[in-house]
Amino acid sequence: MKFFLCFVVLATVVFVTVSATDGRSGCRDPIEVGETYPHHFDHAKYWYCETLDVPATEMQCPHGLAYMHLLKECIPWDNWVWKQPENPPTLA
Known part of the structure; x- marks a missing residue:
């Protein structure tokens, strides 16, 4: 029983680590x-x-703004709408 519990915990940690990407x-x-x-x-x-074959650079929106991918720009937080994150064609 302890082995099964340890296996479930380990599998959960591995799944969360592998599936948690920052995009x-x-x-x-x-x-x-x-x-x-x-x-x-x-x-x-x-x-x-x-640049091709160089992982993407992290950019910061100006203070008080959030990035809206549909518009491809930083907009005021009041106008920002959550959308299910999608991964780019290749991941770093």
């Missing part, structure tokens, strides 16, 4: 270069792919 693009596909992607854990930040 950072690996920028390994040419279509990603010049694109922005939402940061999955901090909505005042976003990822910017500047």
Whole structure:
């Protein structure tokens, strides 16, 4: 019984660790270069792919603004709407 409980706990930790991505693009596909992607854990930040094969750079919206991926810009928090995070074509 202890073995089973330890296995369940370990499997849960591994699943959460593997599935918890911050949405950072690996920028390994040419279509990603010049694109922005939402940061999955901090909505005042976003990822910017500047160079092919170089992981995306974390960018910060100005104070009081949040990144809205549908608009591809930072907007006031009052206008920001949560959307299910999607991963870019490649992950870092």
